[in-house]
Amino acid sequence: MERLFSILSKSFMILGGAALLALVLLATGNVALRITGAPFAGTYEIVSFLGAIVIAGALAHTQRRKDHIVVDILSEKFPEPVKRVLDTLNYACTCVLFGIVTWQVWVWGEKLRLSGELSETLQFAYYPFVYVVAAGFGALTGVLFLDFMKALLRGREDGE
Template sequence: MIRAGHLTTALTKGATFSSWLAAACLLGMMGATCLDVALRFFRYPIAGAYETVGFLGALMVAFALADTTLKGGHIAVEFLADKLPPAPRKWLNRTVTLVLIILFGLLTLRMGRHALELKEAAEVSMTLKIPVWPVVTGITAGMGLFVAVLVTRLR
């Protein structure tokens, strides 16, 4: 049986690892963009640089969600919530969290199904001709971790 403390620790470690993956994606995006721009000067642009940056950008966002949520790093517009007393504010936060769990939970399930469909169809990217399903699987994993972190916020 897994205790709540162990689960929270595992989620925190998973979110930290995921944030490192997001950082690696950002570094890859910067490297691909800089190299492509530099090589264009010599008339040797990198084929698929735009495609690579797009894939890495999507992965970066998905991988950053869980850790950003744990750290409370999202931008929050709380004009209404700041004016509420503590009890209704707590109710509003839980309601919003529940809506996010449902929305991203459904989105994660659909993305996972889509990744399997892409793998089965052997779908590849247009320029580089690399399989697309691993990218969608990575996005699914990042969103799944985000949903798990949201669930811990309901306590």
């Protein structure tokens, strides 16, 4: 399972990186063409869609590397066994929270698909981008679940 989420999180990171590259090229090209008076139509929409993919693509891989911001002002004062229990509870709570987020974003994508809602300028369907964001949150949820299981098993091995 660890290997699966490693491959999945790296794949999402590559997708997010490709979206970031496309976003930068589009924004740069749009600025250059704006000078000539012929900017790309719908740049704002595309940049918004790509921005969502960039963020969703980075979530799981960033969690695997533990690169998210951690505020441990209070927990650093606790003894090691208490820290392990708090880590386990934290991973459990965040796993449940992001599981709900994944589900609700997917439901929202389904509503958009069924309604046939399109973007205003380019008439792009919203739902594929929403599904990608839901999948990114799903990958984050899976990584958080693995972190929870590791923290739980580490606590049991230490005799707690």
